[in-house]
Amino acid sequence: MNDISITAVLFFVLIVGSTLVVTWWASRRTSSASDFYTAGGGLTGWQNGLAIAGDYLSAASFLGIAGSIALFGFDGFFFSIGYLVAYLVVLYIVAEPLRNLGKFTLADMITARFNTPKVRGTAALSTITIVLFYMIAQLVGAGALIQLLLGIDYWISVLLVGVMMTTYVLFGGMTATSWVQIIKAGLLMIGTLIISFLVLAKFDFNIFTMFKEMATVTEHGAAYLNPGLRYTNGLDTISMMIALVLGTAGLPHILMRFFTVKDAKTARSSVIWATWLVGIFYVLTIFLGFGAAAFVGTDAIVAANPAGNMAAPLLAEVLGGDILFSFVCAVAFATILAVVAGLVLSGASALSHDIYAEIVKKGNITEKEQVMAARIGSITISVISILLALGAQTLNVAFLVSLAFCIAASANLPVIIYTIYWKKFNSTGAITAMLTGLISALVLVALSPNVWNPVEGAAILVGEAIFPLGNPALVSVPLGFLGGYIGSLIGGKQSADEEKKFREVDVKANTGISVQDISH
């Protein structure tokens, strides 16, 4: 695989080239802060839906889930289920109020009710933390993957991805990032459909034949088709499933996607598009995983990458030769680029809009300065994450994605729900909700088996884990809610002003009234 074929180079050049053309086109339409952060709120429902799907179908989804299913059967499919049902939480609880109240960031929405620098700063801190963890995981994964695909050094791979993502964001802002997402989501769906079709053809287009054969082809026998191969601790499984379903509604780069449309109605339709696309994709992950287990074989998958990340590309090679392999690899590369670009943008919005423009400059900032700040923020976030990723090469960082989901579920979701729905919530509660969720998720992970393992090399540190669960959501999400509740009690009774503010938020969230006043 280390020989780079002409076809592979061709596909890479085509994809990278077309995204650069998009960036150049987008750069000419990016002049205001609103253009930069939210593409001027001008995306249509299907465009934003595809872009949400693009944000969501990261390399972890595409390569990770296919590999997990290939190696662990049904247990790998847990991710697909969790990630999909999560959209219902987004749609029912978060999407429309967020669109109606916010401007560029999550902090905007919370400060629509509690306009203090402390609340905004805490929200920005939580966003930046999630973005950095998520990004390190993506960049380290990307580095390892490109190293594997193209046979170039890890540090060159990380730099390559880093330079590309910075280019998209810096010049094209949200418009470029969105269109890169849209292109990549389309290509990913096409690639996945082709592979799934070829896999099904091998099973005579009969699902029952497929299941019957899958019960015999792996070393696990019939157990492959039932849960229990990977997740044996009930509480751990439950905890992970909580993080998956509640985390999405708190992920900054997903939340940001609701500011790129003009109103709540469009936000709604974009979630429908995304849910269908992502749902179909996750159904297809079964064929990717099963196909890889049957036609590539567990041994070959593990030999290429112990976590199973190469299952989908290897399957493409077996089924469609060099051309399909190159295509899938190029799509995987585009996937990584698009997701990290979206992450940079959401990190930059917290840094430049929340912290610099709103807190440091107290909102006294010209349009031109805002765009400049956004660009500087993007570079800052990019450089920090590239440096962290270069330093984390040898660490096992696969758990960082689930940590990001866990922080999002524990620190962001409680404050979002309280802000929209709880009358007696106050600014003390907002701060304690975010800090309790954030700190408890971080501390519990630091004490978990993901960080501590008695066997040297199995985790980051050697020793017994104090906290038994790999994913702390089961404990940290309730703590986030509890923190917000207790904080609100300590904060005491609301002033007449705060009560008035809640009525305003309630009216705006529920009617969408004057959304144009707060978005421009």
Added chain:
Amino acid sequence: MAQVKHDIVDYDKIAAQQSFKDLVKRKKGFLWTITAIFLIAYMLLPILTSYTDLLHQEAFGGISWVWIYAAGLFIMTWSLCHLYVAKANSFDREAQAIIDEYVTNGGAR
């Protein structure tokens, strides 16, 4: 979406309208009931697979119940998405009626 032309909106006045209170109450009732239902349906999956063997049994043709349950969750997600849109569209109409009522009764004041 609901829109008014005034720069200043008297939110207290809208919040005090009976029509607004009714809408919020019914909307919250709908959203949280459905949310509770799908979260329970969803969490039952890992609970059942971790602590019972119910879903490990074969349903038909070599496929065990866990796949059927998972397929059910997919179908549930898509169906509830469309239920939401239908409901939200009717809430939109009510929201517009509330704004109209506000404007008729003196608007921005």
